Amino acid sequence: GEDVEQSLFLSVREGDSSVINCTYTDSSSTYLYWYKQEPGAGLQLLTYIFSNMDMKQDQRLTVLLNKKDKHLSLRIADTQTGDSAIYFCAENGGSSNTGKLIFGQGTTLQVKP
Amino acid sequence: EPEVTQTPSHQVTQMGQEVILRCVPISNHLYFYWYRQILGQKVEFLVSFYNNEISEKSEIFDDQFSVERPDGSNFTLKIRSTKLEDSAMYFCASNKAERRTEAFFGQGTRLTVV
Secondary structure, eight states, rough: OOOOOOOOOEEEETSSSSEEEEEOOOOOOOOOEEEEETTTTTEEEEEEEEETTTEEEETEEEEETTTTEEEEEEEEEEGGGGOOOOEEEEOOOTTOOSSOEOOOOOEEEEOOO | OOOOEEOOOOOEEEEEEOOEEEEOOOOOOOEEEEEEEETSSSSEEEEETTTTTEEEOOTTOTTTTEEOOOOOOOOEEEEESOOOOOEEEEEEEEEETTTTOEEEEEEEEEEEEE
């Protein structure tokens, strides 16, 4: 069935780049998403990419999509302590037409000063 | 900026009791969802709701669960007889269209069943 996998933890120093990786199984996904969850807060949509694109840049965020390998990454340039959070990769369950999202388990990003 | 709001933020209930989790989606959205996140696990899809009916549900969403949009603004999730394993963070989300870019999530309700 549909599955999304992420590494659980990433630690970087402030000012470095962070790269969070995700793999998914559903080849019919049309949108892939990155959500951010800060402590005690809900899920905030950071960015998304349509499946016919291979890259999207939005200020400090760069999303790379390798559709052949079903691999998605999120690069955060100049990582700040405020970027510390859990980052969830999600795909829109391409075989479904109801808009449900399939999430990975989340990557905890720790930014050290 | 419009947002999805959920109440309460934290609910403690005894096993076997009924709970109702409430959500107010963004006003011009048409698609509504419930997700849950058991501590340390993935965010899991429960149910989607459109045009006053369930459009899709997961295996988790059994007969103990129900959803309702009673008054055109609230969207509720009811768990009839809570079990310990229902303890989780429950997220409501809404969307303008099922394949469009943004699903907006509420801040979640933490349900603790004791």
